[in-house]
Every structure is written in structure tokens, then in C-alpha cells.
Amino acid sequence: MKKLDFLAGLCFLAISIAVGGCCTSKTSDNPVVKTSQGKISGFIDEGIYTFKGIPYAKAERFMPPQQPDAWKGVRECVEFSKIAMQVNSWSPDSAMDEKEMFTLNVWSQGLNDGKKRAVMVWLHGGGFSTGASDDPISHGKMLAQTGDVVLVSVNHRLNILGFLDLSACGDAYAQSANVGMLDIVEALKWVQQNIEKFGGDPNNVTIFGESGGGGKVGTLMCMPPAKGLFHKAIIQSGTLINVMTKEKSTAVGLALLEVLGLTPEQVGQLDSIPYKALVEAGDKALANTVGTRRPGTSTMFGFGPVPDGKDLLQQPFTPDFADFSKDVPLLIGTTLNELANTSYREKNLTLEQAKERLTRIYGDRTDEYVALYAKAYPNFTPQDLLSIDPIFRPNTIMVADARANKKQAPVYAYLLTWKSPVEDGTRGSFHGVDIPLAFNNIELGKHWTGSSDDAQQLADRMSAAWINFAKTGNPNVKGVLPAWSAYTQENGETMIFDSTCSIMNNHDRELMQFIKAAE
Numbered sequence: 001m002k003k004l005d006f007l008a009g010l011c012f013l014a015i016s017i018a019v020g021g022c023c024t025s026k027t028s029d030n031p032v033v034k035t036s037q038g039k040i041s042g043f044i045d046e047g048i049y050t051f052k053g054i055p056y057a058k059a060e061r062f063m064p065p066q067q068p069d070a071w072k073g074v075r076e077c078v079e080f081s082k083i084a085m086q087v088n089s090w091s092p093d094s095a096m097d098e099k100e101m102f103t104l105n106v107w108s109q110g111l112n113d114g115k116k117r118a119v120m121v122w123l124h125g126g127g128f129s130t131g132a133s134d135d136p137i138s139h140g141k142m143l144a145q146t147g148d149v150v151l152v153s154v155n156h157r158l159n160i161l162g163f164l165d166l167s168a169c170g171d172a173y174a175q176s177a178n179v180g181m182l183d184i185v186e187a188l189k190w191v192q193q194n195i196e197k198f199g200g201d202p203n204n205v206t207i208f209g210e211s212g213g214g215g216k217v218g219t220l221m222c223m224p225p226a227k228g229l230f231h232k233a234i235i236q237s238g239t240l241i242n243v244m245t246k247e248k249s250t251a252v253g254l255a256l257l258e259v260l261g262l263t264p265e266q267v268g269q270l271d272s273i274p275y276k277a278l279v280e281a282g283d284k285a286l287a288n289t290v291g292t293r294r295p296g297t298s299t300m301f302g303f304g305p306v307p308d309g310k311d312l313l314q315q316p317f318t319p320d321f322a323d324f325s326k327d328v329p330l331l332i333g334t335t336l337n338e339l340a341n342t343s344y345r346e347k348n349l350t351l352e353q354a355k356e357r358l359t360r361i362y363g364d365r366t367d368e369y370v371a372l373y374a375k376a377y378p379n380f381t382p383q384d385l386l387s388i389d390p391i392f393r394p395n396t397i398m399v400a401d402a403r404a405n406k407k408q409a410p411v412y413a414y415l416l417t418w419k420s421p422v423e424d425g426t427r428g429s430f431h432g433v434d435i436p437l438a439f440n441n442i443e444l445g446k447h448w449t450g451s452s453d454d455a456q457q458l459a460d461r462m463s464a465a466w467i468n469f470a471k472t473g474n475p476n477v478k479g480v481l482p483a484w485s486a487y488t489q490e491n492g493e494t495m496i497f498d499s500t501c502s503i504m505n506n507h508d509r510e511l512m513q514f515i516k517a518a519e
Contacts, residue, residue: 030078031111036193038071042106043078048141049108049198052134053081056190057102057183059157061271062166062176065102065186080105083132084158085275091132098275101155104187105133107140108150110199118471119191119200121230122153123209123216125432128180128304129159131212137436137445146440146460147467150200152191156183160282161275163303164256165249169267177249177306181219188220188229206232206470208331210435214238218316219305221325232473234331234466236434237338239395242315243299248290249306255285298391298519317395319402326408329473331466333414333494334396337428338389344419345426346383354382362518369514376508387428390519394512401489410486412475414465414495415504418458421450437462437497454499462497 030041031049042051054077057065082097108117122138124131133153140151156162162180166173175182192202207230209217214235219242220226221233254264259281262269270278282303286292290301307314313322343349351370358366373380373388393415404411416437419428427433436445440463442456449455465475465484475495476484482503485493492506 032074033111033197035197036190037068039074040077041074045141046145047109048144049106049111050141051077051106051198052079053077053103054106054190055102056104056154057186058099059102059179059183061098061161062164062173062179064175064179064182067186068102080132080134081155083134084155085161086126086130086158087276087279088130098161101157102183102186103133104152104154104190105140106150106152106195106198107144108198108200109144109148112197113199115199116201116204117148117150117199118467119150119152119195119202119205120466120470121188121191121205121207122151123184123207123213124153125209125211125213125435126158127212127300128163128215129212131158137441137448138439139441139444140439142440143463143467146463147470149467149470150195150198152187152195154184154187156180156187159303160279163249163305164282165246165253165306166267166270167308168250168254169257169264173267175308175311176253177246177308178223178311181216181223181305182225182311184216184220185223185225185229188226192229203231204471205230206234208234208236208466208470209238210236210432211238215240215242215300215304215316218321219312221321221328222307222314222316223312224322224324225311227324230328232329232331232470233325234469235333236438237334237392237431239317239332239334239392239399241299241317241395242301242304244290244301244304244306244315246306246308248301251289252282252285252303255289256281259284259288298395317399319398320406321403326406329409329411329469330403331412331414331469331475332396332400332403333416333434334389334392335416335429335431335434336389336419337387338392338431340387340389340428342387342426342428342430343383344387344428345424349382349386351382351385354385357386365514365518369511369518372511372514376511388511388515390515393508394516397492397509397512400487404486404488410473412469412484412495413487413493414497416462416497418498420448421452421455422448434462434497438466439463458497458499461501465495 030043032041055068058068059065081103082100084101085096133155143151157180165177195202207217215238217233217235362369400413416429416434420433433448436449437459440459442459464477469475484495487493494504496502
């Protein structure tokens with residue numbers, strides 16, 4: 001799940017420095033908004049009111065978030081804040097801070113103008129371990145500009161600081177296993193309190209995210225504290241199943257104390273341990289208890305949300321969400337290749353060569369697999385056969401079936417099959433390529449999508465569907481996309497986003513069932 005997050009981070013670092021620092025002139029014309037904590041100033045970027053690094057919470061280590069302190073005067077919010085503590089290869093230590101990262105960003109066409117714009121709250125990817133709200137491909141200006149929506153993006157606690165279960169150490173730590181998600185809940189509360197001043201409608205909030213961000217969307221749909229704070233949900237390539245349980249997470253927390261030579265009564269000493277030393281101890285605790293996750297598997301565990309019967313009722317995608325969110329419309333989908341190690345660089349690969357490799361997976365059922373692939377995708381290539389996503393798409397069909405069967409709110413399904421031309425087309429329709437398309441952010445995301453007319457046209461279509469869904473709960477765009485009906489298990493209705501968009505019905509159900517059974 002992290003391979004492309006790593007690659008993306010290398011690309012994002014230089015761009016985010018440039019983008020984060022642009023348009024930050026400090027003039028008397030900069031817009032000012034009075035929030036619940038105090039006045040903030042932003043700037044105007046090509047007609048879009050832009051505010052970066054707005055505080056929405058504060059918190060001590062392992063404690064649930066609280067409202068931030070109020071301030072006097074006008075707080076300048078023109079640059080992205082420090083990001084959450086994490087271990088990655090692209091963010092310097094100077095970019096991170098435990099205290100300063102509780103911030104969000106807002107883009108809007110209007111301030112205090114009485115309009116009721118749909119609000120879209122973006123939750124970044126990176127699993128529950130890495131990531132930040134300042135990635136260039138998810139900057140909100142273009143969605144705000146083309147769709148007249150209010151875009152909000154959020155930083156929150158990650159990895160061991162967001163999801164270490166210390167509940168065995170006393171009531172004060174009862175919520176420690178989920179504080180990273182409770183941060184997002186606090187950000188959604190801020191939206192409810194303040195977004196009208198940015199031209200948004202607090203009664204029309206859509207949460208959306210890709211990869212780990214999609215997992216966070218699904219998790220919020222199982223969190224009673226989030227009930228009523230959002231009204232629609234979009235999950236992009238996010239259906240990895242989190243198998244952490246309360247029993248496992250409690251064991252990890254106690255194991256961490258043991259690694260550090262502490263007793264539960266000495267838990268307060270964790271507050272003064274340097275972050276990287278804490279991460280090292282956490283890795284040992286995981287190895288001593290639940291083990292280390294192997295990349296590419298369809299389940300996840302470790303430092304992530306934990307069902308506790310109060311803040312989180314269940315893990316999402318098992319196969320549905322908590323009943324309290326049954327009236328939330330859902331848009332859900334994946335890309336064709338996701339994290340697969342694609343074979344598109346092998347230009348001269350033959351069908352027989354592909355079959356020979358497939359026998360290592362499917363044995364004497366290889367011909368059956370090829371026939372099912374041909375049924376789903378008649379124009380397939382030998383490279384396609386070796387490049388299919390075996391994880392997200394099967395899980396997504398399972399989740400869409402379970403969700404649609406409740407029939408309380410519509411489900412819309414999509415599949416992005418468009419293959420990016422970058423790197424000579426060798427990466428296919430890879431994990432994350434949908435982000436700049438859905439954000440209509442080709443200029444900042446051209447290192448993933450290229451900048452062709454074909455890419456821009458697809459971005460126009462996808463972003464229009466996302467915007468319409470956020471506004472109405474229906475992604476149809478008349479005259480731009482084929483008519484798109486709500487998904488049912490029987491119709492399997494799926495919008496295929498490609499150079500030519502089309503509707504397909506249960507086209508790959510048998511193929512995905514076959515792949516899942518072969519695991």
C-alpha cells in the first residue's frame with residue numbers, strides 16, 4: 001500500500017515547497033475571517049479564497065483532541081503547517097511537529113456571501129502511518145474553481161502517536177487507540193462551526209479520500225462521534241480490511257511498555273520519549289505480538305483504528321459499515337492495476353509467455369482465468385493478464401454488494417481503467433492516479449497523468465462526477481457521462497472511466513471471484 005506513497009513523496013517534496021510558498025503576500029487586501037477561535041487571514045489565488053494551516057484542535061500525547069486555544073488579533077494562515085510526526089524518506093524532521101500539526105486548509109469562491117456551497121473534506125492517503133494535507137495533487141483550488149464547492153483538507157495524528165492502545169494503563173488512556181481518527185472528528189466539528197463563514201453548507205458535507213484516506217472515510221462511517229458531521233462519502237481505492245482487534249491492540253500497548261522497561265503505572269514517562277525512539281520500541285512491540293504486515297496483502301494491522309464499542313463500533317469493509325451511517329450515499333471504486341507489479345514495460349510479451357507465468361498462480365486453471373479475463377475485457381493484452389489488481393477490486397465489489405443490499409442510500413460504483421502515459425505507459429492505471437483526475441489537478445499532477453488533452457478531458461469528467469455527487473448525492477453529469485444508475489448486487493452497475501467512458505454491468509464479478517478464491 002505504501003509503494004506509491006513513497007514514490008509520490010519524492011515527487012511531492014520539491015513541488016510542495018514551491019506551491020506552499022506561493023501567493024503568500026502579506027497585504028492589507030488579504031481576506032480575513034472570524035472563526036470560533038479568532039480571526040484569520042488568507043490570500044486570494046486566481047479568485048479562490050485560500051487559507052492554510054488553520055488550527056482546529058490541540059492535544060497531549062495519546063490524549064483525545066480538544067478545541068485549540070483562542071487568540072487575539074489576526075492569525076496569518078497563508079502557508080501549510082508542519083505535518084504529523086512520521087517516518088518516511090521524503091519529509092525532513094524540520095517539516096514535522098507534534099503540537100503544530102493540528103491544522104486544516106480551506107479553498108472557496110466566496111466568504112460570508114450567504115451561499116450554501118457543498119463542502120468536500122479530503123482525507124489524505126498513506127495508510128494510517130504517513131501522509132499530509134499539503135500534497136500538490138490534492139490542492140483544492142481547482143475543485144473550488146470549477147465546481148464552486150468548498151474544499152477542506154486535514155492533518156491528523158498518525159502511526160504510534162495516533163493509534164497506540166494504552167487503555168490497560170487506566171481510564172485516562174481509554175481513547176488512546178483511536179485519537180488519530182478522533183482528530184478528524186474534531187476537524188469535522190470545526191467545519192460544522194465555521195464553514196458557513198467560508199461560503200459552505202454545514203448540512204452538506206462529503207468526506208472523501210484515496211487509499212488510507214478511503215480507509216479513514218470508511219472508519220468514520222463506523223464512529224458514533226462522527227454521526228451527523230458528514231452526509232456523503234467517497235472511497236477511492238481504500239478497501240483494505242483492518243483486522244486489528246481490541247485484544248490485539250491492548251497486547252501491543254503492554255508489549256511496548258515492556259520493551260521500554262516500564263510498568264503500566266509508569267505510562268506517563270512515554271510523554272518524554274523522543275518520537276523516533278518511541279517508533280523503534282513500537283516496531284519491536286509489534287514484532288513481539290501481532291507481527292509485521294507483509295506489503296501487498298489484502299488485510300492490514302498494526303497502529304491503526306481499533307473497535308472499542310464506543311468511539312469505533314467495528315472495522316469498515318467487514319463487509320459493510322455501522323448501521324448508523326446507512327443513510328449516507330456512497331461513491332466507491334478502484335483503478336484497474338492499483339499496486340500490481342505491471343508488465344506493461346514488456347512490449348513484446350506474448351500470450352503464451354503470459355500464460356506460462358500465470359501457471360505459477362493458477363496452475364491447471366490458467367486457461368479458465370484467461371477466459372474470464374477475456375469475458376471481462378475483450379480487448380485485453382498479454383500484459384493486462386499479469387497486471388490486474390487482486391486486492392482492492394474484489395473487496396470493493398464485496399463492500400458495494402453489502403452496502404447496496406441495505407437499500408437505505410444509493411451506492412455508485414466506478415472503475416478507472418485509463419492507463420497513464422507517464423514513464424512510457426509502463427505503470428498502467430496505478431494506485432493514486434485517480435487523485436489528480438478527481439481534483440481536476442492535471443497541472444500539478446502531470447508527473448502522474450501527463451498533460452495531454454486526453455488526460456484533461458478525463459479529469460474534467462471525473463471531477464464533474466465527484467462535484468455532482470458532493471452537491472446532490474448523485475454523480476450523473478448529463479451530456480458528459482453515460483447515464484449512471486445506482487449500484488445493486490444484481491446489476492453490478494459500474495462507470496468505467498477511460499478515454500471513452502462507459503457503463504458495464506457485473507462485467508468482472510466472475511473474474512474477481514476466481515482471483516479471490518485463488519488467494
